[in-house]
Amino acid sequence: MQKLRFLVLTLASFVLVSARADEFKFPLKSNSVRFAAIGDMGTGEAGQYETAQRMFIVHRTFPFEFVIMLGDNIYGGSSPKDFAKKFEIPYKPLLDAGVKFYASLGNHDNPNERLYKPFNMSDSNYYTFKKGNVRFFVLDSNYMDAKQLAWLEKQLKDAGNNDWKICYFHHPLYSSGKTHGSSIELRGLIEPIFVKYGVDAVFSGHDHVYERVKPEKGIYYFLEGSSGQLRPGDLARSSITEQGNDSDRTFMLIEISGDEMYFQTLSRTGSQIDSGVLRRPVRTPEPATAGTK
């Protein structure tokens, strides 16, 4: 089963990810799940504001319902002024348009951000939510203790195999960023759980670059850590790099329809950095009585 999964993913990465910048179009299918991904954004500086503005412009043609936040949501303090300058003001047009944000915690975040309603964290450092046929698992990679590991395993197990399983958290399991790089120790702990329970895609931040990693053990990995911060020249493209960027701030757009995930990574100025269509491996369907609510 695992071999089949790997084969499908490998084929998918070579055959399906072929869209050229000017050709890429989201299908905008009815009932699809549309969202954006941003990471390391909460600087309150021009780069964040310009990226947020671009997200709003794009939202007119690609109306995403929500945004996943990959941590470092509020840098440099947690006063009300910080929340305003680094979240409420830059994303006001999106918030006013009814776009919801779902945050994970980075190493620059006060854990009490979990109490901030617009972050939709359910008053917890780690939580899960479902949109259409996608189940999201939001982890606190700052503090991967036994309790969180047990929670993750139970949630993934209970989720069954019918839905997409997407995990996101701050520290990347795979990264070609020169500053931080792959979180090897964390990978050793949680990747076996991801593989065991069929996680399809993982999003992280921390390194201030964009990188799409070649599928690893049948899982798609994205690093989006440049939606506010940026470290020019920090991406040391390596054997794991499928696509990457370290020259401008970026954000991701994703549409999931059935077993296909369409994605596009745009820069602050609207240039396309990456795009493609990834296919979810075929799995044995769950019996009608099993699975999540």
Added chain:
Amino acid sequence: MNTNLAIQHALGAVLFLTSSCFASNSQASQDPPTAGPKQEESAEAKELEAKTAAGFKEFQERVDAYVKLHKSVAGSLPNIKPTTEPEKITDHQRELAQRIREARPHARRGEIFTENAKDAFRRVITAEFQGPHGRKARTTIRQGEPLKKVHLQVNESYPDGVPFTTLPPSLLLKFPKLPEQVAYRIVVHDLVLIDVEANLVVDRIPEIIPNNF
């Protein structure tokens, strides 16, 4: 041919059993009545293990007592629920920290991380950093934005805007589990116990994290 093979196997088995028996008897007769070096090592390891367990037990008892106090103080404040107003979150954090300080005005280093607890943590940390996972643990800290010039005292707030150094998960899994009100932090080379909701330093062990990351 088959009969010969069977005889050879039978003889081989008898010889093996006999020699094993002699060897065993001979070994037994040569053993001194006192424990060998390996047994001594094992006894020493067991003793250290017991000390570590006792130290952690003492630590957990102190943590439980602190959490009881935390709950009592938090119970005297209006309950905080997810809110759209960040000032409510910061006000609650500040008020809770202040009331906890008032509830333990003479709190000092070593009240939670007692001497026995400190020794237990030191043993576990040393073993981890010198063991097969030590390199990975050091890498985790190095990648996790280690702090350089932060000095925290008991009953102080964790400074606003200062990032958290990533705690190596391998280490975290060997430490005693904590209730949700408190968490471990690495601050420069100190191990700090922090009240998460109040953002307050509860106790710390100075200079316990190796400096070679």
